[in-house]
Amino acid sequence: MNMQNPNFLLMVEGLTVSFDGFKAVNDLSFYVEPNECRVIIGPNGAGKTTVLDLICGRTKATAGSVKFKDKELLAMREDQIVHAGVGRKFQTPSVYEDLTVFENLELSYPKGHSVFGALTFRRDANVKARIKEIAETIFLEDLLDEKAAYLSHGQKQWLEIGMLLIQDPELLMLDEPVAGMSVAERKKTAELLRRIVEDRSVIVIEHDMGFVADIATRVTVLHQGKTLSEGSMERVQNDPKVIEVYLGH
Amino acid sequence: MERSSNRLFTTQDILGFAVLAVIIFIVLPMALDSFRLNLFGKYLTYAFVAVGLVLCWGAGGILSLGQGVFFGLGGYCMAMFLKLEASTPKNTAIQSTPGIPDFMDWNQLTALPWWWEPFNSLFFTMIAVVAVPVVFALIIGVAMFRRRVGGVYFAIITQAFAAILTILIIGQQGFTGGVNGITDLRTLHGWDIRTNDAKEVLYFVNAGLLFACLLIAQFVRKSKLGRLLIAMRDQEDRVRFSGYDVASFKIFIFCLGAAFAGIGGAMFTLQVGFMSPTLVGIVPSIEMVIFCAVGGRLSILGAVYGALLVNWAKTSLSESFPELWLLGLGGLFIAVVMVFPNGLAGVYAEHIAPRLSGLFGGKTGAAKSPKETPAE
Numbered sequence: 040m041n042m043q044n045p046n047f048l049l050m051v052e053g054l055t056v057s058f059d060g061f062k063a064v065n066d067l068s069f070y071v072e073p074n075e076c077r078v079i080i081g082p083n084g085a086g087k088t089t090v091l092d093l094i095c096g097r098t099k100a101t102a103g104s105v106k107f108k109d110k111e112l113l114a115m116r117e118d119q120i121v122h123a124g125v126g127r128k129f130q131t132p133s134v135y136e137d138l139t140v141f142e143n144l145e146l147s148y149p150k151g152h153s154v155f156g157a158l159t160f161r162r163d164a165n166v167k168a169r170i171k172e173i174a175e176t177i178f179l180e181d182l183l184d185e186k187a188a189y190l191s192h193g194q195k196q197w198l199e200i201g202m203l204l205i206q207d208p209e210l211l212m213l214d215e216p217v218a219g220m221s222v223a224e225r226k227k228t229a230e231l232l233r234r235i236v237e238d239r240s241v242i243v244i245e246h247d248m249g250f251v252a253d254i255a256t257r258v259t260v261l262h263q264g265k266t267l268s269e270g271s272m273e274r275v276q277n278d279p280k281v282i283e284v285y286l287g288h
Numbered sequence: 289m290e291r292s293s294n295r296l297f298t299t300q301d302i303l304g305f306a307v308l309a310v311i312i313f314i315v316l317p318m319a320l321d322s323f324r325l326n327l328f329g330k331y332l333t334y335a336f337v338a339v340g341l342v343l344c345w346g347a348g349g350i351l352s353l354g355q356g357v358f359f360g361l362g363g364y365c366m367a368m369f370l371k372l373e374a375s376t377p378k379n380t381a382i383q384s385t386p387g388i389p390d391f392m393d394w395n396q397l398t399a400l401p402w403w404w405e406p407f408n409s410l411f412f413t414m415i416a417v418v419a420v421p422v423v424f425a426l427i428i429g430v431a432m433f434r435r436r437v438g439g440v441y442f443a444i445i446t447q448a449f450a451a452i453l454t455i456l457i458i459g460q461q462g463f464t465g466g467v468n469g470i471t472d473l474r475t476l477h478g479w480d481i482r483t484n485d486a487k488e489v490l491y492f493v494n495a496g497l498l499f500a501c502l503l504i505a506q507f508v509r510k511s512k513l514g515r516l517l518i519a520m521r522d523q524e525d526r527v528r529f530s531g532y533d534v535a536s537f538k539i540f541i542f543c544l545g546a547a548f549a550g551i552g553g554a555m556f557t558l559q560v561g562f563m564s565p566t567l568v569g570i571v572p573s574i575e576m577v578i579f580c581a582v583g584g585r586l587s588i589l590g591a592v593y594g595a596l597l598v599n600w601a602k603t604s605l606s607e608s609f610p611e612l613w614l615l616g617l618g619g620l621f622i623a624v625v626m627v628f629p630n631g632l633a634g635v636y637a638e639h640i641a642p643r644l645s646g647l648f649g650g651k652t653g654a655a656k657s658p659k660e661t662p663a664e
């Protein structure tokens with residue numbers, strides 16, 4: 040492969056993590072281009088979530104390298120990785136239930152991240168305008184003053200996506216963003232993702248094949264911590280190995 | 289659009305501060321004789337700790353069972369200064385080494401230890417009252433929070449620190465006064481703190497400092513940092529992966545709580561006239577958490593009422609039934625946890641405030657019933 044290609048936004052090489060001898064991710068390599076929407080699929084326990092955990096620093100890798108814009112992420116602290124431009128959505132919606140939608144978005148606004156900065160942070164016109172803009176994108180403009188606890192499951196998923204969008208990351212990683220959504224919500228989310236992908240790269244983990252076909256530039260199929268197949272949706276869907284371990288049932 | 293949480297004071301907050309100010313600055317001094325007022329002044333020194341706990345525990349979910357350490361450190365700093373002032377060569381002429389504190393002389397010390405020297409200066413002492421607890425909190429905070437120690441483990445470790453400090457103080461009699469503590473304190477820069485007049489002045493100084501701390505606490509809670517603490521309590525990972533260094537916020541709030549506790553400890557020493565290891569250890573540390581829980585761990589004003597009421601009950605009860613107090617305290621804690629998880633402040637917000645606002649037809653109360661649900 041053309042590993043020196045400077046056009047890659049993210050280069051994952053030989054990534055391995057071992058939990059007490061069990062290799063959840065095993066010598067994994069893949070490359071993500073700018074403005075690409077990469078979808079990772081694979082059976083339960085394949086290591087999909089773990090890959091995202093490794094990239095964003097939540098889990099420490101045993102071996103390998105993760106380069107984002109030529110910076111080694113594995114040596115950085117979680118918050119530094121975020122500031123480098125990598126955003127991460129969790130599999131279960133993680134929003135601040137005791138705070139309003141507005142406050143949830145405000146805490147994610149990329150300013151005042153030090154102790155002093157947080158003490159002196161002012162809710163100025165720019166902040167308000169940006170929050171309003173994001174709220175419109177994620178279909179929550181009428182719920183800004185609602186406590187996040189009272190949102191529906193799908194709305195919480197959107198809110199968390201919005202919390203990432205407001206940081207304008209160059210790489211956005213979404214773990215099962217449509218899980219638990221109604222058909223109508225799924226449609227809206229697909230539309231939302233298509234808009235998001237326009238000016239950034241996205242890695243999405245998803246089980247819903249219809250949804251995957253809708254958004255993916257390329258698909259990586261993960262199985263037992265390794266790449267089973269990679270390529271366009273069409274190619275992957277017709278790969279006999281993939282049909283055997285994943286799509287067949 | 290009106291967003292109450294961003295304003296430093298809502299109408300409700302102003303009312304709450306005003307009522308508390310009237311009680312502390314006017315009602316209590318008018319209603320109580322000088323002995324009782326001094327007692328309430330002592331209770332209020334615990335309120336400093338309780339307010340700090342509201343920030344750490346209520347807002348940030350960091351339960352410290354070792355706040356007595358910081359209260360004690362502040363108190364000891366003040367006691368060291370007062371003791372040095374009381375130990376003039378003239379006052380201590382009968383000692384084998386005049387001019388050093390009496391307990392040092394009894395323990396065969398012949399010179400003042402070097403680390404006591406700076407406490408000859410009131411200016412140094414006043415800084416130390418805040419700085420020493422903060423530095424301790426900083427060391428504990430960095431060691432624990434950088435390693436991501438939290439929850440029950442953190443609580444137990446802080447408790448261990450309370451035990452260790454008590455043992456150290458008791459063991460190092462010659463340097464610390466041992467189990468008796470530092471007693472027989474007399475004057476502050478020549479001003480006799482034992483007189484009724486002095487005690488009254490100290491009561492007001494104490495109350496003023498408490499309000500200063502309350503204002504700082506209010507500012508912190510209403511800042512973005514306050515909302516971050518709530519967010520961290522519920523979804524620490526989400527905060528971390530939104531680009532915040534979570535540990536630094538925990539360290540900050542823990543140090544702030546320690547600073548408040550240190551001031552409270554120093555004011556205790558001044559008003560009560562001694563400092564001893566019984567105020568530092570595990571039991572007082574847990575009692576301080578109970579003051580906070582009874583008042584309502586989410587409410588800084590509630591914490592003040594909690595400290596006042598529980599201590600007042602303690603004094604009244606242990607005057608008549610000393611053996612019942614510990615039982616009562618335990619029962620109270622269980623009741624608060626099981627029935628009123630948000631303490632007095634919760635009872636007020638849920639039952640009294642809506643009725644009050646109904647009475648006055650105002651919009652102050654109802655909309656602001658408890659903003660935060662308790663964290664686990």
Ligand SMILES: Nc1ncnc2c1ncn2[C@@H]1O[C@H](COP(=O)(O)OP(=O)(O)OP(=O)(O)O)[C@@H](O)[C@H]1O
Pocket residue numbers: 058063081082083084085086087088089090130
């Ligand atoms: N911290 C950990 N300690 C031990 N084992 C772990 C840890 N995290 C994940 N695993 C294991 O690693 C494997 C991969 O888990 P992972 O959550 O990445 O799967 P996944 O592909 O996201 O599955 P799903 O589709 O169910 O979300 C699983 O067998 C899991 O039990």
Ligand SMILES: [Mg+2]
Pocket residue numbers: 087088089130214
């Ligand atoms: Mg997963």
